[in-house]
Amino acid sequence: MNIVLTIDFGSTNTKVTAIDLDSLSIIARSVAYTTVETDVRDGLLIAQKDIASQCGIKTFDSQVACSSAYGGLKMISCGLVPDLTVKAGKMAASSAGAKVLKSFSYELSKTEQKEMENIKPDIILLCGGIDGGNKDVILHNAKMIAEIPHHLYVIVAVNKTVSDKVCNILTESGKISELCENVLPEFGKLNISPVKEAIREMFIKRIIEAKGLNEAQKVMSSPITPTPLAVFEASELLSRGFESENGFNDLLLYDVGGATTDVYSMCEGEPQSLVMLKGLKEPYAKRTVEGDIGVRYSLNFLMENIDFAKATPPEGVDMSLLNDWVYRCRKDTSTLPQTEIEKKCDMFLAHEAIKISIGRHVGTIEEAYSPMGKVYIQTGKDLSNVECIIGSGGSVINSINPKYVLSSSVVANGEEGLLKPKRDKINFMLDKENIMAACGLISRIDKLAAIKIMKKYLVKL
Amino acid sequence: MSDKQLTLILGVIGADVHAVGNKILDYAFTQAGFKVINLGVMVSQKEFVEAAIEANANAIVVSSLYGHGEIDCPGLREKCDEAGLKNIKLYVGGNLVVGKTDFSEVQDRFKKMGFDRVYPQGTSPETAIESIKKDFN
Numbered sequence: 001m002n003i004v005l006t007i008d009f010g011s012t013n014t015k016v017t018a019i020d021l022d023s024l025s026i027i028a029r030s031v032a033y034t035t036v037e038t039d040v041r042d043g044l045l046i047a048q049k050d051i052a053s054q055c056g057i058k059t060f061d062s063q064v065a066c067s068s069a070y071g072g073l074k075m076i077s078c079g080l081v082p083d084l085t086v087k088a089g090k091m092a093a094s095s096a097g098a099k100v101l102k103s104f105s106y107e108l109s110k111t112e113q114k115e116m117e118n119i120k121p122d123i124i125l126l127c128g129g130i131d132g133g134n135k136d137v138i139l140h141n142a143k144m145i146a147e148i149p150h151h152l153y154v155i156v157a158v159n160k161t162v163s164d165k166v167c168n169i170l171t172e173s174g175k176i177s178e179l180c181e182n183v184l185p186e187f188g189k190l191n192i193s194p195v196k197e198a199i200r201e202m203f204i205k206r207i208i209e210a211k212g213l214n215e216a217q218k219v220m221s222s223p224i225t226p227t228p229l230a231v232f233e234a235s236e237l238l239s240r241g242f243e244s245e246n247g248f249n250d251l252l253l254y255d256v257g258g259a260t261t262d263v264y265s266m267c268e269g270e271p272q273s274l275v276m277l278k279g280l281k282e283p284y285a286k287r288t289v290e291g292d293i294g295v296r297y298s299l300n301f302l303m304e305n306i307d308f309a310k311a312t313p314p315e316g317v318d319m320s321l322l323n324d325w326v327y328r329c330r331k332d333t334s335t336l337p338q339t340e341i342e343k344k345c346d347m348f349l350a351h352e353a354i355k356i357s358i359g360r361h362v363g364t365i366e367e368a369y370s371p372m373g374k375v376y377i378q379t380g381k382d383l384s385n386v387e388c389i390i391g392s393g394g395s396v397i398n399s400i401n402p403k404y405v406l407s408s409s410v411v412a413n414g415e416e417g418l419l420k421p422k423r424d425k426i427n428f429m430l431d432k433e434n435i436m437a438a439c440g441l442i443s444r445i446d447k448l449a450a451i452k453i454m455k456k457y458l459v460k461l
Numbered sequence: 462m463s464d465k466q467l468t469l470i471l472g473v474i475g476a477d478v479h480a481v482g483n484k485i486l487d488y489a490f491t492q493a494g495f496k497v498i499n500l501g502v503m504v505s506q507k508e509f510v511e512a513a514i515e516a517n518a519n520a521i522v523v524s525s526l527y528g529h530g531e532i533d534c535p536g537l538r539e540k541c542d543e544a545g546l547k548n549i550k551l552y553v554g555g556n557l558v559v560g561k562t563d564f565s566e567v568q569d570r571f572k573k574m575g576f577d578r579v580y581p582q583g584t585s586p587e588t589a590i591e592s593i594k595k596d597f598n
Contacts, residue, residue: 081511132468132496133516187498187512276478276503368503370476371527377503 003027003057004445005048006438007065007220008227009040009213011072016047017438018057021449024456026433028054034069040216062221064441066230070211073098073203073226076121078145079105079183080128080137083279088183089127089157092192094287096199097229098123099260101291107137108144117148122207123199124152126166129159131185142166146173153206157183157195178202190280200225222444228262228287230440231255231392236285237439238454239266242447245455251388252409252421253436254357256350256395258296258333261357263288269363269381269419279379286381288361295349295395296333299326306352310414314344314404321345343400350395355408363419382419384411389421390458392431402430403461428461467597468518470509472500475533479526482555486524489586495593506533510540513549520550520593523576528559531570538575550596554580554589 002021007014014034018027030050035043052058075098079085082105093100101119104112116124124145128138138158145154146169154177156166163179170177180198185191204223208214217224231253241247250267265286271277292301303326313322325345329335337343363380391397391406399405406428411420435457443450469490473483480502487499498516500508509521521541525533534553541549553576558567564581571579577596580589 081515084511084515128515129517130498130515132466133518134514135517184515187500187516276501278503278508368476370478370503372478375476375478375503 005060005063009067009069014043065224066227068227077103077125085127092195096196097226124154135162142169230437234436234440235264245451250386253390256393259294261290261293263361271378275376290357350405384422386421388427390429430459432459433457468496470521472504473502473524493590523553524555526555530557551576
């Protein structure tokens with residue numbers, strides 16, 4: 001036996017799963033309240049004791065953890081042109097498992113500087129200028145960030161001709177800066193990996209301690225990572241495969257939560273023939289986070305975003321019943337559906353959360369007319385050939401009809417401008433055991449076991 | 462003159478997919494020592510300006526090939542001004558207007574739009590390269 005204890009320090013609950021890497025099986029699981037007020041190890045200990053009582057195992061070959069406690073990894077991204085370095089920075093931060101609370105473009109104003117100060121992000125990502133490009137705006141922004149009175153961590157991924165100067169400006173004002181390669185070194189060439197790595201390093205070196213997780217870190221076999229990064233890595237592994245294990249190739253994965261909906265797409269998404277790509281080519285592995293789309297904490301924003309003129313709630317659910325359910329959930333975010341109608345309401349909300357989130361994640365296609373006739377222009381990723389769609393997160397997993405919830409991924413009438421999946425035969429799957437984050441953690445120790453476990457526990461719908 | 466490499470933004474403006482000339486220009490300008498950021502075809506004014514900002518470009522070289530230059534090109538200089546690209550040079554060339562019009566008239570119209578140089582159809586890359594180098598000397 002080779003038992004790994006995977007730990008997910010959530011904002012509310014600490015979820016613990018004991019997995020045997022030899023038999024590729026879940027041995028036991030437990031949940032305890034995340035003790036953020038005192039020491040997260042207290043909640044962990046309770047969960048570990050419960051595991052021991054279930055299966056008799058008290059010590060583990062390894063312990064690995066991820067965390068979204070204390071609000072997860074909160075970032076601000078600051079760049080130059082919105083569709084260029086600002087977008088590049090946002091993508092890099094999202095792929096590192098962060099939640100980008102706000103993006104800023106062009107020269108920072110005093111108002112924006114104050115906004116940054118009030119947001120109090122864990123990390124600021126500063127971007128701007130291709131290598132050899134704009135310097136003035138970047139230097140201005142560095143000075144504005146340097147003036148912010150409190151302590152800050154800044155990752156510098158700017159035009160390399162000013163990167164040293166930028167770091168000096170920040171260091172001289174007491175900020176901690178980490179230099180990495182430009183996120184957009186050349187026009188059209190996204191360079192996300194170094195930024196992602198820098199964010200990860202900073203999370204390990206600084207943020208874990210800042211979040212009070214350093215004592216917990218001491219008993220882990222590898223560095224604690226942000227939970228979405230664990231899910232990201234699991235999804236990418238599942239898509240690409242490893243050694244003898246084939247991957248699922250192009251796939252889409254959703255994690256619908258109480259506060260946010262995360263979308264992960266794993267595919268090239270390149271334009272089909274006769275279609276031109278405009279703007280940045282997005283990476284194979286892409287994550288977006290919709291911070292206003294969730295089924296409890298951000299339910300009011302979700303409701304505002306639903307197009308009720310087009311939406312068709314399930315049979316038996318009318319607006320007054322839905323509004324009543326929404327009111328109750330907002331009042332008490334721990335509300336769970338009991339009756340058939342309540343379950344249908346929740347199912348509908350998750351369905352709409354996915355619809356909105358995928359609409360924001362996928363690329364778009366539009367027609368244009370040229371002297372040569374009709375041409376097509378694509379921006380972003382083309383997911384129309386994706387055949388594998390996976391649902392995760394409590395509201396999907398516990399839904400009475402997860403397939404219905406995931407079905408809003410598929411392009412519908414009136415959505416032809418969105419490059420959503422449109423295949424006739426889609427393989428809908430469910431992360432029934434809520435295993436993705438755990439497998440992301442395991443993949444750091446044993447990639448082969450991680451992918452085999454995912455294939456074993458993901459359920460076809 | 463500074464030995465610093467000049468950065469040019471290159472592209473075919475508007476609803477035009479002619480790509481060959483664009484690639485020839487890219488090659489010629491690169492060989493001549495310019496740093497070329499080639500936006501390709503069907504480029505909007507917004508894309509030209511945004512690339513120029515990120516790249517801190519010295520000049521924007523617009524190809525307009527299908528005769529609709531007078532629809533596609535106005536406003537580019539204003540956008541550059543708005544974007545803070547005060548000293549950027551704007552060059553335009555190609556088949557700029559439909560029908561047979563005296564070139565000096567065409568040149569006048571495009572210079573009024575804010576272009577620094579206007580090249581008639583059939584201009585060789587070498588001619589353009591020489592004149593651009595002269596402008597920055």
